[in-house]
Amino acid sequence: MSVRPIYLDCHATTPVDRRVMTAMLPYFMEHFGNPSSINHVYGWEGEAAVKQAREIIAAAINATPEEIVFTSGATEANNLAIKGVAEAYFQKGQHIITLATEHNAVLDPCKYLQSLGFEITILPVQGDGIIDLNQLEKAIRDDTVLVSVMAVNNEIGVLQPLAEISAICRARNVFFHTDAAQGIGKIPLDVQEMQIDLISLTAHKVYGPKGIGALYVRRRNPRVQLAPQQHGGGHERGMRSGTLATPQIVGFGKAVEIAIAEQDTENHRLSQLREKLWMQLSQLEGIHLNGHPNLRVSGNLNISVDGVDGAALLLGLQPVIAISSGSACSSTKTSPSHVLMALGQPENLAYASVRFGIGRFNNDEEIDQVAAYFVSTVHSLRKQRSLI
Numbered sequence: 170m171s172v173r174p175i176y177l178d179c180h181a182t183t184p185v186d187r188r189v190m191t192a193m194l195p196y197f198m199e200h201f202g203n204p205s206s207i208n209h210v211y212g213w214e215g216e217a218a219v220k221q222a223r224e225i226i227a228a229a230i231n232a233t234p235e236e237i238v239f240t241s242g243a244t245e246a247n248n249l250a251i252k253g254v255a256e257a258y259f260q261k262g263q264h265i266i267t268l269a270t271e272h273n274a275v276l277d278p279c280k281y282l283q284s285l286g287f288e289i290t291i292l293p294v295q296g297d298g299i300i301d302l303n304q305l306e307k308a309i310r311d312d313t314v315l316v317s318v319m320a321v322n323n324e325i326g327v328l329q330p331l332a333e334i335s336a337i338c339r340a341r342n343v344f345f346h347t348d349a350a351q352g353i354g355k356i357p358l359d360v361q362e363m364q365i366d367l368i369s370l371t372a373h374k375v376y377g378p379k380g381i382g383a384l385y386v387r388r389r390n391p392r393v394q395l396a397p398q399q400h401g402g403g404h405e406r407g408m409r410s411g412t413l414a415t416p417q418i419v420g421f422g423k424a425v426e427i428a429i430a431e432q433d434t435e436n437h438r439l440s441q442l443r444e445k446l447w448m449q450l451s452q453l454e455g456i457h458l459n460g461h462p463n464l465r466v467s468g469n470l471n472i473s474v475d476g477v478d479g480a481a482l483l484l485g486l487q488p489v490i491a492i493s494s495g496s497a498c499s500s501t502k503t504s505p506s507h508v509l510m511a512l513g514q515p516e517n518l519a520y521a522s523v524r525f526g527i528g529r530f531n532n533d534e535e536i537d538q539v540a541a542y543f544v545s546t547v548h549s550l551r552k553q554r555s556l557i
């Protein structure tokens with residue numbers, strides 16, 4: 170039997186936690202009822218399970234259950250937030266502000282709106298990946314309806330200053346949306362304290378199932394109106410029609426419950442593993458850390474390696490380490506990612522970038538193994554190169 174490579178790609182997705190799986194199982198065959206069926210016990214069971222998960226997820230961000238709209242994931246939540254606000258507030262204005270390092274699930278809905286005649290301002294980031302708040306302030310106009318800035322970057326792991334951004338938005342009566350796909354269960358998110366109006370969430374980055382997420386939509390002070398992007402049975406208070414995916418929703422709730430309960434201890438453990446990895450990798454010459462050194466999520470390490478071809482490095486690492494290239498946003502392209510480009514990195518093929526995403530099921534020995542293999546792979550690639 171072949172040994173599988175060590176998985177360190179937790180920003181792409183995470184395995185389902187066994188406790189999550191156990192919670193989900195009864196809702197496939199036993200309690201399979203449609204939560205909208207109000208006339209029998211099968212429906213009531215489904216409804217009760219969805220209600221409980223909704224309460225857990227709402228509590229995790231200090232929202233009320235009525236403010237949670239279940240979606241198929243963060244991509245759909247981002248689309249609903251951005252297009253939903255744009256359409257609902259069309260009369261007020263048609264200008265939206267976002268950030269150059271956003272996930273494509275934010276940038277692409279914005280580009281789509283641009284094709285319809287909306288104006289989009291894409292703010293650059295500073296060299297460390299953090300937003301420049303002065304630039305944000307200057308970019309807001311009277312016709313700005315939405316600012317969308319992510320909580321945690323999925324490539325370089327940096328944290329954006331959510332409370333400061335929302336204060337600027339509030340002062341100008343502009344809604345603030347944040348894509349927190351990489352943030353839930355990892356960093357504090359409090360819609361009251363941070364005054365956030367819309368938050369996109371997903372389960373599969375926190376050891377829950379794929380295909381389920383949510384959008385938090387503020388209901389008071391002020392109430393956010395959304396134009397639904399999917400029409401049908403009027404589920405989720407009309408904002409997202411479609412039969413609720415009870416097993417996935419139960420899993421999402423359980424995953425969030427576990428992640429919140431273990432957030433502090435797990436962040437501490439992951440930071441130590443990340444430091445251990447960095448200590449060993451930074452012994453190599455020509456290694457650069459991408460993104461802010463401290464304002465970053467605990468399990469993330471994104472580095473560039475001089476004098477090594479990116480494709481060759483990933484190929485060399487493949488048998489032992491499952492990580493993503495930091496230099497290709499889609500695996501078929503070898504062009505640098507829009508995130509690293511936004512940091513002002515040269516479009517230089519003579520370096521490789523990789524993203525490590527350390528997670529719940531990684532341990533000390535794995536990190537040692539990974540570090541040793543990475544270092545020896547870089548050495549041998551550099552040696553080959555010098556021989557050419």
Ligand SMILES: *Cc1c(COP(=O)(O)O)cnc(C)c1O
Nearest residue numbers: 242243244272274323350351371
């Ligand atoms: C993974 C991710 C998404 C997409 O989430 P899905 O649930 O897979 O649609 C969006 N934004 C960020 C920042 C992500 O990391």
